[in-house]
Amino acid sequence: xxxxxxxxxxxxxxxxxxxxxxxxxxxxxxxxxxxxxxxxxxxxxxxxxxxxxxxxxxxxxxxxxxxxxxxxxxxxxxxxxxx
Amino acid sequence: xxxxxxxxxxxxxxxxxxxxxxxxxxxxxxxxxxxxxxxxxxxxxxxxxxxxxxxxxxxxxxxxxxxxxxxxxxxxxxxxxxxxxxxxxxxxxxxxxxxxxxxxxxxxxxxxxxxxxxxxxxxxxxxxxxxxxxxxxxxxxxxxxxxxxxxxxxxxxxxxxxxxxxxxxxxxxxxxxxxxxxxxxxxxxxxxxxxxxxxxxxxxxxxxxxxxxxxxxxxxxxxxxxxxxxxxxxxxxxxxxxxxxxxxxxxxxxxxxxxxxxxxxx
Numbered sequence: 217x218x219x220x221x222x223x224x225x226x227x228x229x230x231x232x233x234x235x236x237x238x239x240x241x242x243x244x245x246x247x248x249x250x251x252x253x254x255x256x257x258x259x260x261x262x263x264x265x266x267x268x269x270x271x272x273x274x275x276x277x278x279x280x281x282x283x284x285x286x287x288x289x290x291x292x293x294x295x296x297x298x299x
Numbered sequence: 300x301x302x303x304x305x306x307x308x309x310x311x312x313x314x315x316x317x318x319x320x321x322x323x324x325x326x327x328x329x330x331x332x333x334x335x336x337x338x339x340x341x342x343x344x345x346x347x348x349x350x351x352x353x354x355x356x357x358x359x360x361x362x363x364x365x366x367x368x369x370x371x372x373x374x375x376x377x378x379x380x381x382x383x384x385x386x387x388x389x390x391x392x393x394x395x396x397x398x399x400x401x402x403x404x405x406x407x408x409x410x411x412x413x414x415x416x417x418x419x420x421x422x423x424x425x426x427x428x429x430x431x432x433x434x435x436x437x438x439x440x441x442x443x444x445x446x447x448x449x450x451x452x453x454x455x456x457x458x459x460x461x462x463x464x465x466x467x468x469x470x471x472x473x474x475x476x477x478x479x480x481x482x483x484x485x486x487x488x489x490x491x492x493x494x495x496x497x498x499x500x501x502x503x504x505x506x507x508x509x510x511x512x513x514x515x516x517x518x519x520x521x522x523x524x525x526x527x528x529x530x531x532x533x534x535x536x537x538x539x540x541x542x543x544x545x546x547x548x549x550x551x552x553x554x555x556x557x558x559x560x561x562x563x564x565x
Contacts (some may be wrong), residue, residue: 239353264366265354266399268391273398291353292399293395295365297335298350298381299325299467299516 234286251279251290258292265294309544311512313346313489314405314437316375320345321506322536323377323491325516329525332368334499338519339369341529347374348514349409350381351396376400377439379407379425386426393436405458406431406495407514409441411499415469419443423449432456441493444478453488460486461493461514464505468517470497473504483509499528499535506539507547 231242238254248272250276255261267274268291274282285289310317324344329335339347347369362409378396380389393406410427412420419442431438432455439459440452449460462482465471472495473479481489489511496502496515505513513536522528 260354263354264364264399266395268395271391273394275398291332291395293351293399294354295349295376295378295396295399296352296377297326297329297365299327299348299514 234284234288236284236286236288236290238290239292240287245284247253247286251282251284254284255279255292260292265292272276305527309540311489313439318345318375320533320536321512321540322502322532323348323512323514324519324529324532325379325514326350326365326369328520332363332365334525335365335369338525338529339374340528341533342519343533345375346377348377348379348516351378351392351399368434371400371403372489375405376403377405377407378425380409381411383410383427384412384420384423384424386430389423389427390430390434391430393431394434397436404435405437405439407439407441407461408457417505419463421445421448425455428455439491444475444482446478446481449482449490450485451488457488459489459491459511461491464492464495464501467494468521469495469502470518470521471495472497472501473508476504476508479505479510480508496532499531502532502535503539503542504534507542512536 232247234247235244236241251267270289303394310319311321320343322342322344323346324339324342325348326335327350329338349365378400382391382394383392389408389410396406397404408424408427408431410420410423413416421443424440424442428438428440438457439461440457441461442448442452449462452460460482462479464473473492479492491512491514492505492510493514496513496518498518502513515532519525519529519532
């Protein structure tokens with residue numbers, strides 16, 4: 217990368233971002249983002265939620281060590297009123 | 300059995316666990332979480348259904364949580380699969396619910412057929428049931444009033460079979476007492492009426508027939524005064540159960556005087 221070339225710098229930065237889908241919506245994140253980081257970004261830290269990643273449940277105990285990857289499909293759910 | 304002891308010595312057993320209340324209630328359609336909490340308290344219910352839904356991105360962090368109003372330490376939370384139209388979605392929802400509730404494996408399975416009737420899709424329900432039982436879930440299953448299907452669901456390993464009294468949220472009452480009676484006669488697991496109750500007498504009818512319990516949501520939540528209706532339902536369920544245990548008098552075609560016929564004046 218050439219430090220003074222801003223176009224290249226932007227491309228370089230975008231290449232570093234990963235795109236995932238959270239509850240059906242696209243979201244761009246820095247690489248190495250964990251599920252714990254994602255919950256913090258969604259302002260859901262400490263709340264009772266469950267996460268599914270690419271159709272597999274990720275236990276709460278693994279949120280900190282699970283790193284998101286480009287193309288991940290994430291579902292974050294909670295309990296709401298229902299009959 | 301005296302009236303005072305009936306509620307304590309006659310528990311409802313679901314998957315080996317005893318409950319004193321035979322009224323199961325939903326948490327949907329209330330004005331707010333405070334009303335939810337007060338209605339459920341007034342109902343005396345111990346098993347409370349919840350739905351599982353996506354969190355809203357950008358949700359306010361201080362927004363109250365349903366499970367604060369209905370704490371799992373106090374109630375048996377029964378997550379449902381409402382809104383699922385395929386076995387695959389229902390199974391995913393149950394797995395998410397189990398993770399959400401720290402391994403709690405009692406679920407209410409409902410796989411719906413269409414939005415107009417919310418009638419159960421039995422083919423998908425059977426498929427989901429098979430997978431859930433294999434995955435060690437304890438399944439309470441919402442079904443139609445077909446005795447053959449009810450028996451199949453029991454044989455697959457469901458811990459309770461829950462035929463509808465009438466369509467979800469319709470408040471039309473128990474439209475199919477004969478089928479529900481046949482289902483109960485054949486069943487070796489608890490049969491609960493789930494859906495259709497509109498008012499207290501409907502709940503009493505279900506219990507007088509010998510249903511083990513009744514699950515309802517809209518009848519309470521959509522009443523003008525949900526707290527008062529919750530209290531009415533509690534009494535109706537207890538009254539219906541006691542009437543069932545007491546055994547009703549036979550129906551007769553003609554009158555039978557309650558007062559002695561001898562010693563009348565004139």
